[in-house]
Amino acid sequence: MLRRIFTFAMIFILGVSAMSAENKMQTKQGTILHCWCWSFKTIEDNIEKISEAGFTAIQTSPANECFVGDNGGLEIMSAKKGKWYYHYQPTDWKIGNYQLGTRDDFIRMCAKAKKFGIAVIVDVVPNHTTTHKDEISLDFIEAVGGMEKMYHKNSDHTIRSMANRREVTSAMLGGLPDVNTENPLFQEYFMNYINDLIDCGADGFRFDTAKHIALPDDPVDPASKENDFWPIFTGKKSVNGKSVKNADGLFIYGEVLQEGASREDAYGKLFPVTASKYGKLLRSALKNEKLNAKGIVNFQNAASPEVVTWIESHDTYANEGESAYLTNFMIRAGWAVIASRKDGTPLFFNRPKGKEAAQFPGESKIGETGNDECFSPEVSAVNKFRTAMQGENEKFLxxxxxxxxxxxxxxxxxxxxxxxxxxxxxxxxxxxxxxxxxxxxxxxxxxxxxxxxxxxxxxxxxxxxx
Known part of the structure; x- marks a missing residue:
């Protein structure tokens, strides 16, 4: 009897493991819609439409508790009425914030996504906190051993050189205090957040500012003993007896922007990384109206083919606006290139509603859908083509x-x-x-x-x- 129960349990575990691996591969080989600034409820309400458009996964904005700026205003970018980037300023690592919704909203969104076979990728932000330290949760402060143990020793200044790996991985990026991601107490606290997201239905994660979190062989900050964040959060190691749940079945990728000492080849051995140079190459080709077949085949990334591709990201659109000039057709044309390819995992950034080729047109707010380009017949047809062509070689002409x-x-x-x-x-x-x-x-x-x-x-x- 015990042998039969044990055999059944093993079959169940192996079955779940195989299903998880299949779901991970489906996400990797499919297409991701970046539902930038959409609330969990808005995503839930549009899951069926997203599925009909041929997308196989969605990516949310950060789900963590965050700094409430501009009196809680929900303008995407305004001097005093709201800013999108507040959800990239964590005050605690618990699910739910004023911009996207509650933990219960997240659970309902994930349940709806599962119903339609859509994977849920959550943007997670372990590298830094808000600059408003007085807004940081007391639970978080106590859990990591006090404010004095929260940050790297080197986090008393902004990065001085992108060519220096110690600076890149332990100094402040954009003035945001750099969390000591190697502190076991922080790792355990962040692990609780990651596992709660998984329990609620998340299928994977985008690690924001991944290149600013040290690899095992990078210089070790004086506040740390070893650089083990990535072995822990890719499921190779536990911390205080806790491990990432279903690590082998998660689709994980890292934001590793290609400038300075980015080390995308080393990160690429852990997870797919962002092909930022390729996106820049394609934007230039689209602007010049010349898609030279030989010139746009190479992904321009040492981690290739373990890459996530885009024509533009929320950063290229919303920070300096380097991609804001793209017209709707240019975006669709670029999407046709990356989404019809054999390799890479393409991500479609959903812009706000309003005038095309403009940054922040002002017609939609945080929580709402963006424009309808992600549902256009050309985008949908390319998405479905990608699914139908799995396993086929590619040739550019x-x-x-x-x-x-x-x-x-x-x-x-x-x-x-x-x-x-x-x-x-x-x-x-x-x-x-x-x-x-x-x-x-x-x-x-x-x-x-x-x-x-x-x-x-x-x-x-x-x-x-x-």
Whole structure:
């Protein structure tokens, strides 16, 4: 009897483990919608629509308790009525804040996402706290051993050099006090937060400012004994008897911006990292209306293919506004490139509502959805193409000029992007069955005969054929 119970338990555990690994792979091979500044309730209300658009995961803004600025105003960016970045200023690591909603809201959102097969990725912020130290939770202060043990010794100044790893991993970034992430008491407290998110339904995490948290072989801050944050939070090690739940089944990636001593190759051995240089390369190509096939294949990242790709991120849009000039079509065209690729995990940043090619148009507030570009027929068609082409090799080709890019996936289908302001005749050598094909984005007609697909693509448009 005991043997039968033990056997059943092992089968159950192995089954759960296999299911978790499958869900992780589905997220990695799928598409993520970054629901930037959406509340948990707003995400819940739009899960079905997100699923219908072909996304396989959503990413929330930080769920932690945070500094309440501007009297709790919910403008995305205003001098006195609210700012998006307050949720990146933790006051405690417990679920729920005034911008996104409560822990119960989070649980309901996750339950709805599970119903539609959508993974939930939570943006987590262990690296720093708010600058308003008097707002930090007493629970948190006591748990880490007091305010004097909360921060790195080197956190008495802002980073002086991005080429110096000790500076990068222990000094203040943007004036935000740098948490001693190697303090076992902090690690245990943060572990409770991570595991609570998992218990509530989270399927993975984006680690904000990951490159500012030391790797095991980085210089050790005087306030720390060893750099073991990453071994602990990737599930290789426990702290005070506690471990990350279901570590092997979580999709984890790190924000490792490629400047200075970013060490993306080393981080990439732990988890996928952000391909920030590739995003910059593609934005330049889109601006110049030339998607040179040979010039945009390389991910520009030593961690490749373990990368998360984007055309823009919330930082490139909301900080200095370096990507704010992108038009809606430029974003869709860039998405067609990254989401139709074999490798990388593409993330679609949802901009606020309002005028295109502008930063903070002022039509939507924190908690609301952004614009509808993530639900456009071209984006949805590319998302579904990516799912249908799993396992197929990729090949980049140009049409009559560099304004036409063709991403061919095996012999099963292709995505065609026309950046030009005029229509263009296209022909692609591909072993599709003979017949007529209607592209799934704009209903453009193509004909395949003798393994050559021919058609005429409209100006500034995307065609998805398979």
């Amino acid at each position: 140009n049409g009559e000029n560099a304004g036409i890019l063709i991403i061919k996936r095996g012999e099963k289908g292709c995505v065609i992007v026309n950046l030009n302001s005029k229509p263009s005749a296209v022909q692609v050598e591909i072993k599709l069955p003979k017949g007529t094909y209607i592209d799934k984005a704009n209903k453009t007609k193509f004909v395949c005969k003798d393994s050559v697909l021919k058609g005429k693509i409209k100006p500034k448009s995307i065609c998805v054929v398979y």
